[in-house]
Amino acid sequence: MTDYYESDEQLGQYLAFHFGDQYFDVANYPRVCADRCRGLVPETDGLRALDLGCAVGRTTFELARSFSEVTGVDLSRRFIEAAKRLQRQGQIPYQLVDEGDITRSVVADLADSGLDGLQSRVAFEVGDASSLADHISGYDLVFAGNLIDRLHDPVSFLQGIHHRLNVGGYLVISSPYTLLEEFTPRENWVGGFYRDGLPITVLEGLRRYLEPHFEMIGEPEDIPFVIRETARKFQHSIAQLSTWRRMRVMQ
Numbered sequence: 001m002t003d004y005y006e007s008d009e010q011l012g013q014y015l016a017f018h019f020g021d022q023y024f025d026v027a028n029y030p031r032v033c034a035d036r037c038r039g040l041v042p043e044t045d046g047l048r049a050l051d052l053g054c055a056v057g058r059t060t061f062e063l064a065r066s067f068s069e070v071t072g073v074d075l076s077r078r079f080i081e082a083a084k085r086l087q088r089q090g091q092i093p094y095q096l097v098d099e100g101d102i103t104r105s106v107v108a109d110l111a112d113s114g115l116d117g118l119q120s121r122v123a124f125e126v127g128d129a130s131s132l133a134d135h136i137s138g139y140d141l142v143f144a145g146n147l148i149d150r151l152h153d154p155v156s157f158l159q160g161i162h163h164r165l166n167v168g169g170y171l172v173i174s175s176p177y178t179l180l181e182e183f184t185p186r187e188n189w190v191g192g193f194y195r196d197g198l199p200i201t202v203l204e205g206l207r208r209y210l211e212p213h214f215e216m217i218g219e220p221e222d223i224p225f226v227i228r229e230t231a232r233k234f235q236h237s238i239a240q241l242s243t244w245r246r247m248r249v250m251q
């Protein structure tokens, strides 16, 4: 499934999801997630955030309303090219599928989302969240939106992510936990199965692998989102957003 997020179809769906219309009164998910992240930190200069699995970048831009420096990382070259073009030109044209081969030309525009002027605070790069480059470190907040159920090896991601965060920094994970063997082999699932006859949820799995370095802050929150597939088909999902704070661990 490495090429799944490189297609015209996915590019159009994600540009529309991040910068297009809202449906069924469900608020823009990348913006709502960024608002939750922004609510965790004081509005002071100098804070740095990392948006992992940033896709075409809406949450990265939204985080830049508070954070001085935001890095968006995604495995899809196509998505990162689109995010960089938005950063450079403020706009990007794309095709919205109405039905079958029938499409419409539309434009994603940063200014329409009130995000113009934030371009100098963001940087986008292609990268694998499970094996990030060394320079991706020293962040005050890491956001992983709808990523955990797309990783081949979520355990190694969860066990290593504290290296990217400053002590006291926040990790925010949001996901509808859509577990699919095409993305995550069953033996790598952190939850969503029975062990000794008892159900183990993904949230319990997150706790298990994060707790050596993190404590959960508050209660998880449900955040709905709608992704338009065609004029007549929409995915309506409910993500669970949980917040974790990196603790100082005495060795």
Ligand SMILES: C[S@@+](CC[C@H](N)C(=O)[O-])C[C@H]1O[C@@H](n2cnc3c(N)ncnc32)[C@H](O)[C@@H]1O
Residues within 6 Å of the ligand: 005, 017, 030, 052, 053, 054, 055, 056, 073, 074, 075, 076, 079, 127, 128, 129, 130, 144, 145, 146, 147, 150, 151, 152
């Ligand atoms: C379901 S989409 C979510 C995108 C975005 N966070 C959002 O909520 O709209 C999953 C994203 O994760 C990216 N992705 C998948 N595996 C990845 C990995 N190992 N490292 C970084 N990004 C990855 C995909 O390219 C895609 O953009």
